Amino acid sequence: MISSQILHSCLKENFGFEKFRTNQEEIINTILRGQDTLAIMPTGGGKSICFQLPALLFPGITIVISPLIALMKDQVDSLKANGISACYINSTQSEKEQQNHIQNIIDKKIKLVYVAPESLSYLENTFTLIEISLIAIDEAHCISSWGHDFRPAYTNLGYLKNRFPTTPILALTATADKATREDINNQLNLKNPAVFISSFDRKNLSLEVRPALDRVKQIIDFIETKTNESGIIYCLSRKTTEELAEKLTKAGITAKAYHAGLETELRSKTQDEFINDKCQVVCATIAFGMGIDKSNVRWVIHYNLPKNIEGYYQEIGRAGRDGLPSETILFESYGDLIQLQKFASQGQNAEIQLAKLDRMKQYADALSCRRKILLSYFGEIVTENCGNCDICNNPPAFFDGTILAQKALSAIIRLKESEPLPVIIDFLRGSKNAYIYEKEYQNLKTYGVGIETSWQDWNQYLIQLINLGYCEIAFHQQNKIRLTPLAKKVLFENEKVQLNTIKKSVPKQVEQETNKTKTVKNSLFESLRKLRYEIAQEEEVPAYVIFSDSALRQMEINRPMSEEELITIDGVGKAKLEKYGDAFIKAIIAFHKDKKVKPKKGSNTYKETLALYQEGLTPEEIAEKRKLGVSTIISHLAKLYSDGASIDLKQFVSNEEVALISAAAIQLEKPTALKPFFDYFEEKMSYEKIRVGLAIIEKEENVM
Ligand code: ADP
Numbered sequence: 028m029i030s031s032q033i034l035h036s037c038l039k040e041n042f043g044f045e046k047f048r049t050n051q052e053e054i055i056n057t058i059l060r061g062q063d064t065l066a067i068m069p070t071g072g073g074k075s076i077c078f079q080l081p082a083l084l085f086p087g088i089t090i091v092i093s094p095l096i097a098l099m100k101d102q103v104d105s106l107k108a109n110g111i112s113a114c115y116i117n118s119t120q121s122e123k124e125q126q127n128h129i130q131n132i133i134d135k136k137i138k139l140v141y142v143a144p145e146s147l148s149y150l151e152n153t154f155t156l157i158e159i160s161l162i163a164i165d166e167a168h169c170i171s172s173w174g175h176d177f178r179p180a181y182t183n184l185g186y187l188k189n190r191f192p193t194t195p196i197l198a199l200t201a202t203a204d205k206a207t208r209e210d211i212n213n214q215l216n217l218k219n220p221a222v223f224i225s226s227f228d229r230k231n232l233s234l235e236v237r238p239a240l241d242r243v244k245q246i247i248d249f250i251e252t253k254t255n256e257s258g259i260i261y262c263l264s265r266k267t268t269e270e271l272a273e274k275l276t277k278a279g280i281t282a283k284a285y286h287a288g289l290e291t292e293l294r295s296k297t298q299d300e301f302i303n304d305k306c307q308v309v310c311a312t313i314a315f316g317m318g319i320d321k322s323n324v325r326w327v328i329h330y331n332l333p334k335n336i337e338g339y340y341q342e343i344g345r346a347g348r349d350g351l352p353s354e355t356i357l358f359e360s361y362g363d364l365i366q367l368q369k370f371a372s373q374g375q376n377a378e379i380q381l382a383k384l385d386r387m388k389q390y391a392d393a394l395s396c397r398r399k400i401l402l403s404y405f406g407e408i409v410t411e412n413c414g415n416c417d418i419c420n421n422p423p424a425f426f427d428g429t430i431l432a433q434k435a436l437s438a439i440i441r442l443k444e445s446e447p448l449p450v451i452i453d454f455l456r457g458s459k460n461a462y463i464y465e466k467e468y469q470n471l472k473t474y475g476v477g478i479e480t481s482w483q484d485w486n487q488y489l490i491q492l493i494n495l496g497y498c499e500i501a502f503h504q505q506n507k508i509r510l511t512p513l514a515k516k517v518l519f520e521n522e523k524v525q526l527n528t529i530k531k532s533v534p535k536q537v538e539q540e541t542n543k544t545k546t547v548k549n550s551l552f553e554s555l556r557k558l559r560y561e562i563a564q565e566e567e568v569p570a571y572v573i574f575s576d577s578a579l580r581q582m583e584i585n586r587p588m589s590e591e592e593l594i595t596i597d598g599v600g601k602a603k604l605e606k607y608g609d610a611f612i613k614a615i616i617a618f619h620k621d622k623k624v625k626p627k628k629g630s631n632t633y634k635e636t637l638a639l640y641q642e643g644l645t646p647e648e649i650a651e652k653r654k655l656g657v658s659t660i661i662s663h664l665a666k667l668y669s670d671g672a673s674i675d676l677k678q679f680v681s682n683e684e685v686a687l688i689s690a691a692a693i694q695l696e697k698p699t700a701l702k703p704f705f706d707y708f709e710e711k712m713s714y715e716k717i718r719v720g721l722a723i724i725e726k727e728e729n730v731m
C-alpha cells in the first residue's frame with residue numbers, strides 16, 4: 028500500500044493542493060488496490076483528482092471516458108498546465124492528429140487519454156499494444172435511461188470489464204438516486220465495487236430567494252457590485268434569455284444569450300468567451316452548463332422558478348467550483364408557477380412532475396433554513412442551521428394576520444371563487460379599473476376593505492395564505508382562487524392566522540460582503556487576474572487553467588515574493604511554479620513597490636542563495652544544501668543577476684541559445700510567460716535556460 032504521505036506529496040507536487048477533499052484519498056486508495064469503485068460527488072466536489080492522481084502512480088495508461096468534447100479539452104489543458112502528459116481522441120481530429128496521439132500512447136509518452144464512448148473504436152487496435160492500468164468513466168449516470176442525460180453509446184461500455192477483467196474501473200457521477208446507481212453497477216459489470224457517496228452540501232454557495240418584483244433592476248443592481256465576476260442567469264424561455272441579455276447590455280454589462288435554438292457556432296463562441304472571462308454574464312436556458320468546467324463562476328441567478336430541485340441544485344452547483352464563496356439567487360414569481368404547473372400537467376409523467384414542482388415551490392417558500400431542505404431532498408439529514416442562506420441570515424418575523432386573512436378570504440367568497448389572484452387584489456384595494464366596473468364588483472360587500480395595504484404586499488399575503496392551505500389555485504380553471512375547508516375556521520371559528528412580515532428592502536448582505544472577498548479595483552487580486560488573463564490568451568487556454576481564483580486570493584493574502592513562498596499556495600504545483608512563478612512573483616513585488624507597501628518579512632531566500640554562490644558552490648550543491656530544486660536555484664541566480672549581482676549566467680546557456688531566445692522573443696512579441704518560449708522550441712529548451720537567457724537579454728537591452 029502506498030503511504031498517505033506519498034499520496035499527499037504527489038498531490039502537492041502535481042496538482043499543487045495541500046489536502047485531499049472528502050473521500051478523494053479513500054477513493055484513490057481503493058483504486059490503487061485494484062478494486063472497482065463507484066464515486067458519487069456533487070458538482071465541484073473534486074472528482075477528477077480521483078483518477079488523475081492514480082494515473083500518475085500506475086505503470087500503464089489511464090483511459091478516461093467522458094461524454095463531452097469541450098470538457099475533455101479543458102481537462103487536458105489543465106493537466107498539461109500541471110506538466111502532466113495527456114491527450115484526447117475524438118472524431119473532430121484529423122486522422123494524422125489521431126495517429127500522432129496513438130503513437131504517443133504506444134510509446135508510453137501519455138499518462139491519460141480522454142475519449143468519448145463513441146470514439147473508443149479509434150483505440151481498438153492499440154489495446155493489445157498497451158498496458159491499461161485504470162478505466163475511469165466520468166458522468167457515469169449517462170448510462171442510465173432513468174437519468175436526464177442518457178447517452179446510448181454509454182450502454183456499450185459493459186464490454187470493457189470483460190475485455191480487461193483485472194483493470195479497475197472507476198465510475199463517477201453527481202447523480203445520486205438509487206435506480207441510477209444500480210444501473211451503473213449492473214451495466215458496467217462492476218465487480219463488487221466500493222461505493223463512496225459524498226455529502227451534497229456545498230457550503231460555499233449562499234442561498235437566497237427573492238420575490239420577482241422588478242427583476243431586471245434587481246439583477247442590474249446586483250451585477251454592479253460584482254465587477255469582473257462571472258455569473259450565469261438561468262431563464263425559462265429562449266425569448267427571455269435574449270431579452271434579458273439585451274437589457275443588461277444596454278445597462279453596460281457584457282452579457283450574451285445562450286439557448287439550444289442558436290447556431291452551434293454562435294453557441295460555442297459565447298461559451299468560449301464566458302470561459303475565457305471575456306463575457307461576464309450568460310443568460311441561458313438549461314441547455315447551458317453541462318459542458319462547462321469553469322471553476323470561477325461567482326454567482327448563479329434563477330430568473331424563473333426551476334422545474335425541480337434536482338435541476339436547481341445542479342445549476343447553482345456551477346457556481347464556486349473552486350471552493351470560494353459564491354452567491355445564488357432565485358426569483359420566485361406566481362406567474363412562473365402557473366406556467367410551470369401548466370407545462371407539467373400537460374407533459375409526460377404529469378403526476379411526478381407536478382409533485383417535483385411542488386417540492387421546488389416549498390423550497391422557495393421555506394421559512395426555515397433552506398440548506399436543510401435541499402439536503403433532506405437528497406436524503407441527507409442535517410440538524411444545524413447553515414448560517415449561509417437568507418432565512419438563517421434574516422429569520423422571518425410573524426405577526427397576527429387574522430384580520431388580513433379574514434378580509435382576503437371573504438373577498439374570495441364575495442367573488443364566488445371565480446376570479447384569479449390579481450382580480451382579488453384589485454377588489455380588495457377598491458380599484459376602479461374597467462374589469463371591476465364591468466362586473467359591477469364595486470357594489471359588493473368587502474370591496475375596498477384592503478386599501479391600506481399595497482398591491483405587492485397583498486400579493487405576498489395571498490401567496491402565504493395559499494401556502495398555509497386556506498385557499499388554492501385551480502390551475503385547470505383559469506387559475507381561479509378557491510377556498511379550502513380550512514378557510515371556514517378563519518372565517519367562522521376565529522382561528523388565528525400567523526403571517527410572515529414582508530421584507531421591504533431586499534436584504535443587502537452588506538456585512539457578509541465585506542467579510543467575503545470583495546473585488547476592489549486596483550487590488551492585488553485585480554492585477555494578478557490581469558496577468559493570468561494575459562498568459563491565458565498567450566497560451567490559448569481558459570484563465571482558470573493557469574491558476575484558480577482561490578489560488579489568486581491566497582496570493583493576495585500571503586503575498587509570496589519567492590518561489591518557496593509561492594509553492595505553499597494551494598493550487599501551485601511544481602510545473603506551474605516553473606512556468607508561471609516568475610511572472611506572478613514579479614507582479615506581486617511590483618504591486619508592492621507601486622503601493623509603497625512594505626513587503627511581508629519573509630525568508631531572505633535570494634540572499635541565502637547568493638551567499639552560497641559567492642562561496643563558490645555550484646547550483647547543484649546549493650540546491651542540495653538548501654533542499655530546493657536546481658531549477659529554483661538557477662532562477663534565483665537569474666533574478667539576482669537582473670538585480671545587479673555579479674553572477675556568471677553564461678555558464679548555464681550558450682551564446683547561440685541566447686540568440687535563439689532573443690529571436691523567439693521578437694517573434695512571440697515578448698510574452699509574459701515562459702511557456703510560449705517552451706512551446707516555440709518544441710519543448711527542447713529547458714525552462715531554466717529560457718529564464719537565464721531572458722535575464723541576459725534584458726540586461727543587455729537596458730545597457731544599450
Ligand atoms: P467535479 O468534476 O467533481 O465537478 P473537479 O474535479 O472539476 O470537480 O474539481 C472542482 C475544482 O476543485 C477544480 O477547480 C479542482 O482543481 C479543485 N480541487 C479538486 N480537488 C482539490 C483539492 N484536494 N484541494 C483543492 N482544490 C481541489
Ligand code: ZN
Nearest residue numbers: 396413416419
Ligand atoms: Zn440556512
